[in-house]
Amino acid sequence: MTKKVAVIGSGLGGLTSALLLSKKGYKVTVFEMGSFPGGKANSLHINKFRFDTGPSLITMPFILEEILQTAGYKLKNYLKLQKLDMLCKYFYPDKSVLNAYSDVEKFSNEIENKTSDTPSTLKKHLNYCKKIYDLTTDIFLLNSPTNLKNLLSAKSIKSLLNLKSIDVFRTVDEANKSFFIDPKTIQLFNRYATYSGSNPYHAPATLNTIQHVEYSLGGYICEGGVYKIVEVLFKLCKEMGVKFHFNSVVKKINLNGNKVNGISYINKNEDDLTENYDIIISNADVNSTYKNMLSDSASRASKRYESLEPSSSAIVFYWGIKGDHPDLEIHNIIFSGNYEKEFEEIFDLKKCPEDPTIYIYISSKFNKSDAPEGFENWFVLINTPYISGQDWKEEIKKTRERVINKINSIREIDLNKLIVEEEVLTPEKIESQTGSRLGSIYGISSNSRTAAFLRQQNRSKKYKGLYFCGGSSHPGGGIPLVMLSGKLAVDQILKYEK
Ligand SMILES: Cc1cc2nc3c(=O)[nH]c(=O)nc-3n(C[C@H](O)[C@H](O)[C@H](O)COP(=O)(O)OP(=O)(O)OC[C@H]3O[C@@H](n4cnc5c(N)ncnc54)[C@H](O)[C@@H]3O)c2cc1C
Structure with missing residues (x-):
């Protein structure tokens, strides 16, 4: 039956x-x-603007491809995914800019010209990230780490015997500091812990596998x-x-x-x-x-x-913005001045950061119909604590002000005059609209x-x-x-x- x-x-x-x-x-x-x-992956329309409400960067598209294939469909007949040449543009508080290209040679040149690190360190680092990926994918992603049969497979035993190689004993930050000397490079690579809603100063360096996923396997955008x-x-x-x-x-x-x-x-x-x-x-x-x-x-x-500790949450401002902003890419980060303090505020003090790192995703740079001509759709995300008794009305008001001031100072514009449409996603909305515990974005933190x-x-x-x-x-x-x-x-x- x-x-x-x-x-x-x-x-x-x-x-x-x-x-x-x-x-x-x-x-x-x-x-x-x-x-x-x-659920969290929704689409928001405000007049002539369209926004992806949650996920913005697509990685590991082969998983999607395999799932569709198992169901009897070919991905290419349904979705047009494009690999990004520029994964992300990074802005630092001293107004320097670093372009994270997916092409390792181009990215190496950026690292060489704009930081005190070297192309050979970058390559060593990416090889180390690949090694973690190769050792962990089978046991932690494609199977269950608590399944006895999986644990006893030759590959899993190899991984577990290699706990040092999968870098469980150091934090993401400690591992990145063992490769790089420039605080800008370290901050850039520490950021990947946030892809699982975690704190790079606490999370195990095993998470550095994410860098292999993005730089070697690629970041994608969807038509x-x-x-x-x-x-x-x-x-x-x-x-x-x-x-x-x-x-x-x-x-x-x-x-x-x-x-x-x-x-x-x-x-x-x-x-x-x-x-x-x-x-x-x-x-x-x-x-x-x-x-x-x-x-x-x-x-x-x-x-x-x-x-278990929930992952971080987020505030997202969906802004319809006047003008074209050619100095910004599809994915942009404006870093905070003190990254460690930012994570202490989010995870320990459970308050929104005073000097937040700002992520700006502008899909209309690729999907032209996401904004009317002469305008852009800015998805502006700030990592926040999960819900823990905060006065969110006040936190959002303060965060909005901080974000606008920071973007104004880095880009020398007057953002208040450019915002023509606005909606806000808050931790409370994430909780009420998707049922996520305490507004966490990624389930539990790592x-x-x-x-x-x-x-x-x-x-x-x-x-x-x-x-x-x-x-x-x-x-x-x-x-x-x-x-x-x-x-x-x-x-x-x-x-x-x-
Ligand atoms: C702001 C933001 C940015 C993000 N950025 C990225 C990114 O760049 N890249 C990336 O890969 N991921 C990103 N993510 C994470 C990604 O969106 C989520 O991991 C993923 O979409 C969650 O899918 P899910 O299957 O867990 O379901 P969810 O999206 O959590 O959906 C669960 C569904 O269950 C429904 N539900 C709950 N309780 C009930 C009930 N009692 N009865 C009926 N229905 C119920 C909810 O309404 C919801 O539709 C982001 C998330 C957010 C919020």
């Missing part, structure tokens, strides 16, 4: 698992509390915006017969003993409904799955998850050596028939990883739910 599956949430992880399971003949229904698919990925997955899911219920909040996962047997949800007409399902995949935050949907605050898994092992695995050990995917479960947040989590959940279902 065809098994019925309910997927809770239509984030990138949920869409991936729905697509792959329907391909395998399961009857899949997705329940989404919002009115559109995508039509990141949201095109969501649109394609949604369309293919529907083609495969997946049913979607939007504006439907799942309130409860129903159990028969310790085996799941359905869900209760409230639809847009406020009807209280219950439906039976054989398998449930939660793409919602792990914490709310345990606490709210299972009323299980007492189990080991629930308590363990709650004890600030400890054990985080990779403690993250919720894709199959629940306690509840038979319950699976997890998305940023708060293994292997973590970010587009490629949440899609992998959807695939890993499906792999487990195919293994355990025959």
